Amino acid sequence: MADASKWTSTSEHAPESDLGVLPRAAGRVAVVTGAGSGIGQATARRLAAEGAKVGCVDLLAETAEATAAEITEAGGTAIGLACDVSKAADCEATVAAVVDAFGPVFALCNIAGIGTFANTHEMDTGQFDKIVAVNLNGSAYMARFCLPHMLEQGEGVIVNTSSSAGLFGQPYSAAYCASKGGVIQLTKAIAEEYKDRKIRCNAICPGGVDTPIIHSFIELPEGGDYKKIRKMMTPMGASKPEEMAGLFAYMVSEEARYMTGSIVPLDGGITC
Numbered sequence: 001m002a003d004a005s006k007w008t009s010t011s012e013h014a015p016e017s018d019l020g021v022l023p024r025a026a027g028r029v030a031v032v033t034g035a036g037s038g039i040g041q042a043t044a045r046r047l048a049a050e051g052a053k054v055g056c057v058d059l060l061a062e063t064a065e066a067t068a069a070e071i072t073e074a075g076g077t078a079i080g081l082a083c084d085v086s087k088a089a090d091c092e093a094t095v096a097a098v099v100d101a102f103g104p105v106f107a108l109c110n111i112a113g114i115g116t117f118a119n120t121h122e123m124d125t126g127q128f129d130k131i132v133a134v135n136l137n138g139s140a141y142m143a144r145f146c147l148p149h150m151l152e153q154g155e156g157v158i159v160n161t162s163s164s165a166g167l168f169g170q171p172y173s174a175a176y177c178a179s180k181g182g183v184i185q186l187t188k189a190i191a192e193e194y195k196d197r198k199i200r201c202n203a204i205c206p207g208g209v210d211t212p213i214i215h216s217f218i219e220l221p222e223g224g225d226y227k228k229i230r231k232m233m234t235p236m237g238a239s240k241p242e243e244m245a246g247l248f249a250y251m252v253s254e255e256a257r258y259m260t261g262s263i264v265p266l267d268g269g270i271t272c
């Protein structure tokens with residue numbers, strides 16, 4: 001197996017999480033999927049620090065609840081909810097539970113995601129289905145069940161998570177690329193459909209972020225060529241989840257009032 005561990009090193013220039021935090025989300029209700037780890041966890045913390053009441057959603061109750069407990073201990077407001085976003089019924093029940101606890105959802109951050117390397121000609125078709133179901137269908141289902149509340153309030157914002165792999169072809173990642181490319185079109189379709197009703201929808205395309213998912217993209221499949229994945233790397237190294245969280249929080253905030261249908265890379269220049 002080729003060693004692709006080089007792009008996992010975090011840039012020494014990445015700031016610590018002592019960035020200035022404004023109460024931009026005060027009183028807002030936000031749902032964050034993937035909140036038990038990585039980018040979702042950092043975004044849940046950041047939105048709570050900006051004053052939002054946060055529904056922390058993840059596959060495992062323990063991780064979702066741990067993030068919510070940490071936010072609560074820090075003086076914020078959050079609940080943890082177990083939800084498999086690839087299941088529409090789970091998404092519907094989860095959104096209903098957040099609304100019961102905090103009121104209508106204003107912001108949805110779709111961050112839960114999975115992926116792995118595989119040779120396309122050998123990949124497990126069940127795994128293909130699973131990756132698309134979590135990354136793409138899950139984002140669509142959560143939007144489906146949050147949008148009625150946004151329409152009722154007359155405002156709302158959705159921030160989806162695509163990837164640099166949604167913008168360029170990443171080898172050994174057909175399912176992941178297809179799902180993340182789909183997220184881009186999902187984002188644009190929602191933005192177009194609801195822009196006359198004060199509901200914005202944007203997507204962030206992270207490059208390498210130092211989180212557990214990166215370990216799913218370390219080992220190349222049998223016969224994999226390390227040279228083919230060089231374009232996934234940047235001399236800036238990996239970013240930190242908190243840097244992504246800052247962009248999620250901006251997109252949720254009123255400062256991004258004029259931003260909808262935007263697909264924003266945050267990737268150390270790998271898609272330049």
Ligand SMILES: NC(=O)c1ccc[n+]([C@@H]2O[C@H](COP(=O)([O-])OP(=O)(O)OC[C@H]3O[C@@H](n4cnc5c(N)ncnc54)[C@H](O)[C@@H]3O)[C@@H](O)[C@H]2O)c1
Pocket residue numbers: 033034035036037038039040057058059060063083084085086111112113114115134135161162163164205206207208209210211212213214
């Ligand atoms: N880390 C990177 O380098 C990178 C790069 C580009 C895009 N992304 C995207 O960022 C998002 C967040 O990833 P991360 O880097 O924080 O990784 P992570 O593994 O730390 O977090 C992903 C979270 O999603 C949750 N999850 C997985 N399947 C789920 C399901 N069926 N239902 C609910 N939750 C589920 C996991 O439990 C985990 O908490 C993903 O969509 C990922 O594709 C990450």
